[in-house]
Amino acid sequence: MAEFKELPSDAPAGAKLLNWFENRFPTAFAEYEKHMAGYYAPKNFNVWYIFGSLAMVVLVIQIVTGIFLVMHYKPDAALAFGSVEYIMRDVPWGWLVRYMHSTGASAFFIVVYLHMFRGLMYGSYRKPRELVWIFGCAIFLVLMAEAFMGYLLPWGQMSYWGAQVIVNLFSAIPFIGPDLALLIRGDYVVGDATLNRFFSFHVIAVPLVLLGLVVAHLLALHDVGSNNPDGIEIKGPNAPKDAQGHPLDGVPFHPYYTVHDIFGLSVFLMAFSAVVFLAPEFGGYFLEYNNFIPADPLKTPAHIAPVWYFTPFYSMLRAITSQMMYALIACVGLAALMGIIRTKLSSMGKGAVLGGAVVLIALMLSIDAKFWGVVVMGGAVIILFFLPWLDNSPVKSIRYRPDWHKYLYGVFVINFVVLAYLGVQPPSPVGERVSQVGTLFYFGFFLLMPWWSRLGQPKPVPSRVTFAAH
Numbered sequence: 001m002a003e004f005k006e007l008p009s010d011a012p013a014g015a016k017l018l019n020w021f022e023n024r025f026p027t028a029f030a031e032y033e034k035h036m037a038g039y040y041a042p043k044n045f046n047v048w049y050i051f052g053s054l055a056m057v058v059l060v061i062q063i064v065t066g067i068f069l070v071m072h073y074k075p076d077a078a079l080a081f082g083s084v085e086y087i088m089r090d091v092p093w094g095w096l097v098r099y100m101h102s103t104g105a106s107a108f109f110i111v112v113y114l115h116m117f118r119g120l121m122y123g124s125y126r127k128p129r130e131l132v133w134i135f136g137c138a139i140f141l142v143l144m145a146e147a148f149m150g151y152l153l154p155w156g157q158m159s160y161w162g163a164q165v166i167v168n169l170f171s172a173i174p175f176i177g178p179d180l181a182l183l184i185r186g187d188y189v190v191g192d193a194t195l196n197r198f199f200s201f202h203v204i205a206v207p208l209v210l211l212g213l214v215v216a217h218l219l220a221l222h223d224v225g226s227n228n229p230d231g232i233e234i235k236g237p238n239a240p241k242d243a244q245g246h247p248l249d250g251v252p253f254h255p256y257y258t259v260h261d262i263f264g265l266s267v268f269l270m271a272f273s274a275v276v277f278l279a280p281e282f283g284g285y286f287l288e289y290n291n292f293i294p295a296d297p298l299k300t301p302a303h304i305a306p307v308w309y310f311t312p313f314y315s316m317l318r319a320i321t322s323q324m325m326y327a328l329i330a331c332v333g334l335a336a337l338m339g340i341i342r343t344k345l346s347s348m349g350k351g352a353v354l355g356g357a358v359v360l361i362a363l364m365l366s367i368d369a370k371f372w373g374v375v376v377m378g379g380a381v382i383i384l385f386f387l388p389w390l391d392n393s394p395v396k397s398i399r400y401r402p403d404w405h406k407y408l409y410g411v412f413v414i415n416f417v418v419l420a421y422l423g424v425q426p427p428s429p430v431g432e433r434v435s436q437v438g439t440l441f442y443f444g445f446f447l448l449m450p451w452w453s454r455l456g457q458p459k460p461v462p463s464r465v466t467f468a469a470h
């Protein structure tokens with residue numbers, strides 16, 4: 001048992017109260033010291049480093065507003081839409097809580113996309129932060145599941161038919177597809193059983209997994225330390241430190257970065273409030289107009305599309321047609337040929353590459369394109385997990401990579417935005433071709449990264465972080 005710390009009798013009342021708690025709950029104070037006041041972060045953080053804390057704030061907003069919504073929501077196919085209308089019209093401030101929750105869902109993905117892009121720019125997935133990145137990608141994947149299940153709950157037209165389309169995709173999986181789709185729906189069509197399943201996962205199961213991954217993400221980050229725009233390790237064995245062992249290129253997270261993040265949070269909350277109060281539907285992107293119509297299994301909307309944050313991956317799904325399969329087969333064949341010619345594999349290894357390519361091409365010819373569309377859509381997310389082992393650049397940060405890397409990253413962002421836009425548009429021949437090119441570029445960016453990331457002469461990386469006070 002630890003010894004109690006005693007304060008002088010004339011100590012301030014606040015100090016005495018704090019000391020009373022610290023004597024009885026020292027673990028909490030030790031964790032605060034480790035993860036806040038005693039956690040040294042690089043002193044050259046820029047505006048890109050506010051999105052992690054903003055994601056935490058939005059997560060809290062979603063949990064708190066979700067609790068209040070559950071108090072009045074009815075997970076019943078006959079009552080769900082009416083209960084949402086009741087929240088909007090009759091529950092005091094219910095409209096505000098609902099709009100905060102719906103806007104928070106989109107804000108969550110905006111913040112997470114920017115947070116992940118910052119990691120992509122500055123090499124935050126590189127050694128020793130591979131596990132931090134993997135936990136972050138797992139958070140993104142679980143967040144997508146959480147958002148999809150929550151999307152069904154209002155039981156409007158887009159909720160119903162969007163769920164119908166997405167769940168039916170699972171039936172394209174060979175052998176187990178129909179049974180898997182039936183298990184997810186809980187019935188032969190999307191109905192009351194589906195709504196109850198999605199409600200229980202959205203409210204209980206998935207949030208627990210999400211919170212666990214967030215804690216693991218933060219603990220892993222604080223164990224290895226934060227990256228910075230220069231990609232220089234401030235806590236390594238050769239990093240300069242003061243007499244107490246603190247890095248000279250770092251500052252305590254509190255109060256320096258808590259103030260930094262509070263400023264960013266203030267700006268974010270102003271924008272968030274403007275959307276909630278002035279444009280909660282955001283032109284039909286945050287809340288589709290068709291979702292203000294009760295679900296009708298007998299009337300299919302003219303155009304079914306998921307919410308905007310799913311649309312880049314939905315575009316990739318739609319891009320995989322029978323014609324596109326021939327382009328993918330050509331890519332597989334070319335990759336196998338390059339692997340045989342350019343790599344120093346043994347004869348057995350080259351034979352294995354050739355045999356694997358032949359088997360894959362045979363499967364691509366024999367299985368319906370719809371299944372490969374599902375594979376591509378899932379693969380677009382799964383490939384992010386392997387990013388730490390795809391990037392072979394000798395430097396971490398884009399600041400010190402060849403200038404053409406910046407243009408390549410810019411094209412990647414534009415391509416992702418174009419795919420997102422095409423995903424909300426009705427299918428068209430031109431849109432189909434553009435989305436097919438965009439899909440090939442998206443996967444080419446990652447699959448060819450081991451090659452192109454080594455090209456060019458990087459700029460000299462300084463031994464200390466570059467920092468200008470502001």
